Amino acid sequence: MGEKLSFEYAPAPESRAIVSIKPKYGHFIGGKFVAGNKHFPTINPATEEVLSQISLAGKSEVDAAVKAARKAYSSTWSKMSGKERGKYLFRIARIMQERSREFAVLESLDNGKPIRESRDVDVPLAAAHFFYHAGWADKLEFAGLGTSTKPHGVAGQIIPWNFPLLMLAWKVAPALAAGNTVVLKPAETTSLTALLFAEVCQQAELPAGVVNIVTGDGSTGSLIVNHPGIDKIAFTGSTEVGKIIARAVAPTNKSVTLELGGKAANIVFEDAAIDEAVEGIVNGIFFNQGHVCCAGSRLIVQESITEELLEKLKNRMAKIRVGDPLDKNTDLGAINSKEQLLKIRELSATGDSEGAERWSAPCDLPSKGFWFAPTIFTGVTQSHRIAREEIFGPVLSVLTFRTPQEAIDKANNTPFGLSAGVWSEKGSKVLWASQQLRAGVIWANTFNKFDPTSPFGGYKESGWGREGGRHGLSAYLKGVSHE
Amino acid sequence: MSFYGLVDGSEASLKKYLSTLSGVDQVGADARAAMLATRSIKTSSKRWAIDTAISMVDLTTLEGADTAGKVKALCTKAVRPDPTDASVPSVGAVCVYNDMVGIARTHLDLIGGQHVGVAAVSTAFPSGRASMAVKIQDTQDAIDAGASEIDMVIDRGAFLSGRYIEVFDEIVTIKEICGTRAHLKVIFETGELVTYDNVRKASFLAMAAGADFIKTSTGKVAPAATPPVVLVMLEAVRDFYAMTQVRIGVKPAGGIRNTKDAIKQLVLVNETAGPEWLTPTHFRIGASALLNDLLMQRMKMDDGYYASPQYVTVD
Numbered sequence: 001m002g003e004k005l006s007f008e009y010a011p012a013p014e015s016r017a018i019v020s021i022k023p024k025y026g027h028f029i030g031g032k033f034v035a036g037n038k039h040f041p042t043i044n045p046a047t048e049e050v051l052s053q054i055s056l057a058g059k060s061e062v063d064a065a066v067k068a069a070r071k072a073y074s075s076t077w078s079k080m081s082g083k084e085r086g087k088y089l090f091r092i093a094r095i096m097q098e099r100s101r102e103f104a105v106l107e108s109l110d111n112g113k114p115i116r117e118s119r120d121v122d123v124p125l126a127a128a129h130f131f132y133h134a135g136w137a138d139k140l141e142f143a144g145l146g147t148s149t150k151p152h153g154v155a156g157q158i159i160p161w162n163f164p165l166l167m168l169a170w171k172v173a174p175a176l177a178a179g180n181t182v183v184l185k186p187a188e189t190t191s192l193t194a195l196l197f198a199e200v201c202q203q204a205e206l207p208a209g210v211v212n213i214v215t216g217d218g219s220t221g222s223l224i225v226n227h228p229g230i231d232k233i234a235f236t237g238s239t240e241v242g243k244i245i246a247r248a249v250a251p252t253n254k255s256v257t258l259e260l261g262g263k264a265a266n267i268v269f270e271d272a273a274i275d276e277a278v279e280g281i282v283n284g285i286f287f288n289q290g291h292v293c294c295a296g297s298r299l300i301v302q303e304s305i306t307e308e309l310l311e312k313l314k315n316r317m318a319k320i321r322v323g324d325p326l327d328k329n330t331d332l333g334a335i336n337s338k339e340q341l342l343k344i345r346e347l348s349a350t351g352d353s354e355g356a357e358r359w360s361a362p363c364d365l366p367s368k369g370f371w372f373a374p375t376i377f378t379g380v381t382q383s384h385r386i387a388r389e390e391i392f393g394p395v396l397s398v399l400t401f402r403t404p405q406e407a408i409d410k411a412n413n414t415p416f417g418l419s420a421g422v423w424s425e426k427g428s429k430v431l432w433a434s435q436q437l438r439a440g441v442i443w444a445n446t447f448n449k450f451d452p453t454s455p456f457g458g459y460k461e462s463g464w465g466r467e468g469g470r471h472g473l474s475a476y477l478k479g480v481s482h483e
Numbered sequence: 484m485s486f487y488g489l490v491d492g493s494e495a496s497l498k499k500y501l502s503t504l505s506g507v508d509q510v511g512a513d514a515r516a517a518m519l520a521t522r523s524i525k526t527s528s529k530r531w532a533i534d535t536a537i538s539m540v541d542l543t544t545l546e547g548a549d550t551a552g553k554v555k556a557l558c559t560k561a562v563r564p565d566p567t568d569a570s571v572p573s574v575g576a577v578c579v580y581n582d583m584v585g586i587a588r589t590h591l592d593l594i595g596g597q598h599v600g601v602a603a604v605s606t607a608f609p610s611g612r613a614s615m616a617v618k619i620q621d622t623q624d625a626i627d628a629g630a631s632e633i634d635m636v637i638d639r640g641a642f643l644s645g646r647y648i649e650v651f652d653e654i655v656t657i658k659e660i661c662g663t664r665a666h667l668k669v670i671f672e673t674g675e676l677v678t679y680d681n682v683r684k685a686s687f688l689a690m691a692a693g694a695d696f697i698k699t700s701t702g703k704v705a706p707a708a709t710p711p712v713v714l715v716m717l718e719a720v721r722d723f724y725a726m727t728q729v730r731i732g733v734k735p736a737g738g739i740r741n742t743k744d745a746i747k748q749l750v751l752v753n754e755t756a757g758p759e760w761l762t763p764t765h766f767r768i769g770a771s772a773l774l775n776d777l778l779m780q781r782m783k784m785d786d787g788y789y790a791s792p793q794y795v796t797v798d
Contacts, residue, residue: 007532007753007761012523116521275718276511311725319754328523425506445508 009321012328014115019106021192024053027061027215028198030068031208036061036215042191045112046325046334046369054191057214059223062183065212066229069154069181072209077181078151080207082138089134089176091204096127099200103193107165108325110192112334112370113288115326125450126169129468132452133177136473140178145474146481151179152255153231155476156224159194160237161187161336162291162392168194170467171234172211173452178476180232181210185224187237188217189337222248230254232476236293239390239416239461246464257465257475259293259457261390262418265411266296266447267433269404270305272423276445278312281396284421284447286320286332286374290394291340293462294419296447298387299376300407303400310378310398317361317374324366332394335370344372344393351377351386356397382413390416404429408436417459421447440466487727489691492655494648497688501647504687507679507715516710522750529746533781534572535761536745537564540777541602541734541769543578545609545702554583555590556798562596565778566796574774575763576600576632580608581625588629602632602668606657609672609701611636615653622660633661634668634698634734634769639675642685650685651692658693668696668734668767673712674704682712686719696732702769707737710747717755730759736769742780745773 026035036055043050057065077085096103103126104118113122141147155175159167164186175182186194194213201211214220218241225233225248235245236259249256266284268277284296301309325333335341352358356377365371372393380387380397387397401407411420419441422433434442440457443449450456450468457466465475474480490496524532542561544553557577565571576599577587587601603625607613613621622633635657641649654669661667669689673682686697697716700707713735720731733756739745745768752760760766775795783789 006758007535007749008528009522009524010526010528012525120521272505273508273511274505276508276515279511279515328521425508446510446514 009329011324013324013326014105014108014328016105016109016326018102019109021052021106025191025195025215026055027057027065028195028201028211028213029061029065030071030212031202031206033198034064040188040217042110042189044109044369045189045336046366048368051110052192054188054215057185057216057220057223061214062220062223062227065183065214066154066227068209069183069212070229072207073153073181076207077210078179082140082179085176085179086134086137088204088206089130089137089173092200092206093127093130093134095200095203096123096130100124100127103165103196105326106196107193108333111161111164111190112325112336114330114333115328116330117288122163122166125452126166129166129169129173129452133173133473137177140473140477143470143473145470145477146479149477149479151476152478153180154229155180155182155232155234156227156230157182157184157234158221158224158237159184159186161190162288162293164190165193165197167236168197170236174467174473174476175234176210178473180476183212183214183224183230185214185216185220188215191215225249232256234475235259242463255475255478257467258463259467260461260463261416262293262295262458262462263298263388263390263414263416264294264296264419264421264439265298265300265414265437266421267407267411267423268299268301268305268309269407269422269424269426269429270302271425271429273425273445274305274309274312277423278309278316280421280423280445280447281313282316282320285396286394287448289333289335289372291336291392292448294441294448296419296421297391297396298411299396299398300410301398301400302407303402306400313376314359314361317376320361320363320374322363322365322371322373332374335372335393338370340392341370341372344391344395347386347389347391348375348395351380351384351397354384354386356380356384356386382410388414404433408433412436412438415461418457418462419443486691486693487729489726497648497651500691501684501688504683507683509679512679512711512714516714516751519714519750519754520710520747524746524750530781530784532746532749533742533777533784536742536749536768537774537777538572538575539763539766539768540574540774541576541578541736541767542574542774543702543736543769543771545578545580545604549580549583551583551586554579554586558587558590558596558599559594560774560796560798561599562591562594564774565781571778571781573599575767576602578602578604578634578769580604581621581628584625584628584630600631601629602634603630604634604636604701606635606653608634608636608670609703611638612640615656618653619656619660622657626660626665630665632666632668633657634670636670636672636701637685637689639672642676642681647688651688654689654692654694666695667693668698668732669694670698670701670736672701672704673699674706679711679715682715683719686716687723690719690723690731694731696734696767698734698736698769700737702737705738708735708739708748710751713748713751714755717751717760720760721756730765732765732767733760734767734769739768739770740772741776745777
């Protein structure tokens with residue numbers, strides 16, 4: 001010994017023995033699992049292994065779910081005191097914590113995200129959302145939203161594949177706390193943790209029909225959006241689908257919140273703490289394979305430090321561990337689907353053809369499954385497609401600026417406005433920049449930090465309304481009088 | 484001296500050099516260190532890490548109650564940490580007070596431990612509160628007695644009051660005394676410098692002044708070698724290498740008591756400075772109790788169960 005210099009980490013896979021995946025799933029309607037008619041496979045994107053068959057809900061299943069939700073709303077949930085509702089939410093939160101490892105492993109299997117993230121971020125945050133909203137359930141009169149608020153009734157909720165369980169928690173927890181019942185549809189590639197959550201609802205003895213989960217694709221989503229028995233729509237996903245939903249609900253009485261795409265600017269000033277800025281850039285764009293609507297996908301860096309920063313960034317990117325999502329040392333997992341991988345490839349190719357310079361971290365990508373190496377494009381300008389369109393993958397566009405105002409102008413010059421980051425050791429500059437940036441969340445000297453107490457949502461094409469905090473709660477109530 | 488062309492020895496040039504350093508964001512540094520602490524090091528990699536860590540230990544006794552007998556026992560342990568298993572490597576060095584250096588060197592040589600260094604703590608360790616003449620004599624004595632490594636403390640009072648040039652000059656002076664006979668490790672006592680900005684500044688100051696190693700702590704002040712402090716120092720040696728092509732070593736000391744802590748340190752090295760630092764030439768761990776835990780874990784990996792503590796020697 002002593003000769004070998006390199007410290008190779010032996011595989012440290014989390015055991016998947018803790019999860020039991022059924023060969024076939026139905027829907028969760030009226031407190032029971034009911035068999036589906038048509039099925040489609042859900043796969044592990046890291047291996048392309050078929051994990052299970054998921055049901056595709058059609059009109060009859062969506063009708064049944066809405067009916068069950070309406071019945072639960074009228075007969076049970078709307079009559080229950082906030083204190084009692086809160087008890088159920090606390091119970092769900094505790095069970096999620098108790099079964100956290102099961103949720104984490106299942107999420108990584110179905111989604112492709114590293115176990116480190118599902119274990120340390122997704123699942124704890126999902127439980128935190130239930131704990132937080134459990135506390136609001138009996139205090140709605142004191143939330144500063146007026147004293148005569150009422151739930152909407154039945155909420156239809158459609159969630160994306162990037163944070164399946166966490167997005168479920170963002171949607172279900174406030175809806176239930178406010179007194180609504182829900183019909184939720186997980187994304188077609190990532191239904192498994194939602195179906196496990198249905199088991200948790202049973203375990204918590206949540207009254208039948210308060211939570212209904214129907215699985216399926218966009219056609220199922222459309223049935224929910226257009227269902228006359230639904231009072232409120234909450235959607236997280238692409239801006240393209242968000243616009244379709246906005247059109248669909250425009251002539252109806254439905255309330256709607258939309259949490260859509262982003263192309264966030266991560267601005268690094270020359271007086272930033274540079275090593276931590278590099279960490280923040282990595283966390284901003286490579287967290288969750290870049291499948292994050294608020295990802296810091298545009299690095300806007302002051303010209304005077306560009307060279308030094310990029311060298312450090314490349315050095316750091318070379319240390320990103322890409323591979324088996326269940327390995328506890330993996331930093332970057334699999335791209336969620338073949339479709340998404342093709343989209344990332346296509347948009348990256350436009351970066352090449354439009355003259356930006358591509359650099360990818362040297363790493364061995366597994367031969368099976370969907371993978372994309374952490375990549376940056378330098379020499380990107382505002383008119384490049386990769387500076388304007390959401391890639392939703394581990395691809396960073398690097399732009400430069402000379403003056404603070406130029407940084408702000410470039411950051412705001414986008415149809416989106418979900419999040420932004422500012423890096424500087426100078427407090428006055430951070431505060432000034434934060435006031436100029438038109439985005440729903442601004443992170444100062446950090447990135448991708450989430451907390452149930454903090455409202456999250458976008459400007460412009462990034463969405464309508466907020467989720468989390470009091471603001472998010474208000475979206476699930478009517479008769480809100482804003483102070 | 485050229486100071487790598489970074490400073491010319493004047494206060495003005497030192498100030499200018501230190502002013503070019505970027506700040507350290509405490510929250511971010513803490514978060515990065517915490518993330519790296521989640522690395523799961525198992526099986527073959529754990530075995531490699533344990534042996535590597537053993538070879539990096541500066542086996543230390545720094546007590547008023549130290550005697551020749553105690554120091555000799557430590558030396559024996561240093562050469563052959565596990566008397567029942569010859570495949571266990573020797574540690575990097577023994578680390579003792581000035582007056583124990585001769586005893587340690589003689590005993591090591593006697594028992595076939597020529598390859599194990601003797602490190603002497605110096606410059607009025609641990610406080611650094613003495614005149615320069617005393618600090619010089621302290622160092623000279625130790626080298627004359629056979630110390631191959633000098634672990635000097637900086638004057639934290641001078642550093643905290645902004646008299647960086649004094650700290651710089653002290654290091655330069657001690658380095659001159661070390662010459663080619665001894666390696667110089669510069670101890671910051673990070674628990675007294677407190678901020679990561681100070682740790683980064685002290686690192687660059689000491690490296691330019693001629694330190695071969697930068698070391699966190701004396702072991703007499705808590706907190707000592709916390710993972711974020713070591714992270715900041717590893718970033719400093721990495722950046723210094725990029726500037727000068729000279730690889731400065733890092734020595735965390737204080738508070739690293741078990742195998743888990745030691746492996747976390749090696750992960751920090753691997754993913755911050757890089758694998759080139761994963762050798763006793765560039766990374767040492769100042770410790771006393773750690774060695775026995777490394778030995779216990781090593782036995783556990785071989786035998787599959789934890790042995791009674793009576794199977795490792797208490798020295």
